[in-house]
Amino acid sequence: MPLVPQRADVPVTIDESKCIDGCTLCVDMCPLDSLAIDPDTSKAYMHVDECWYCGPCAARCPTGAVTVNMPYLLR
Ligand code: SF4
Numbered sequence: 001m002p003l004v005p006q007r008a009d010v011p012v013t014i015d016e017s018k019c020i021d022g023c024t025l026c027v028d029m030c031p032l033d034s035l036a037i038d039p040d041t042s043k044a045y046m047h048v049d050e051c052w053y054c055g056p057c058a059a060r061c062p063t064g065a066v067t068v069n070m071p072y073l074l075r
């Protein structure tokens with residue numbers, strides 16, 4: 001049993017294979033502007049490592065591409 005809770009490297013991960021070109025819903029939903037669309041791939045990604053774990057980015061994604069990696073201590 002590890003003494004330190006495991007933490008994902010990035011608060012929010014996006015499955016690029018599910019992200020729809022032209023969609024910006026998760027970017028628009030984030031109150032911290034932590035998400036952005038990569039101009040090269042047209043896919044969403046986390047460009048600022050800051051997150052309230054509030055969840056609308058994942059809830060609003062039409063394809064379920066967004067995963068909020070809730071820290072163990074906040075679950
Ligand atoms: S809401 Fe989903 S499909 Fe839309 S940009 Fe974000 S990750 Fe991509």
Ligand code: SF4
Pocket residue numbers: 011012029030031032033034035050051052053054055056057058068
């Ligand atoms: S969980 Fe909230 S703060 Fe974190 S990326 Fe999603 S909308 Fe932004």
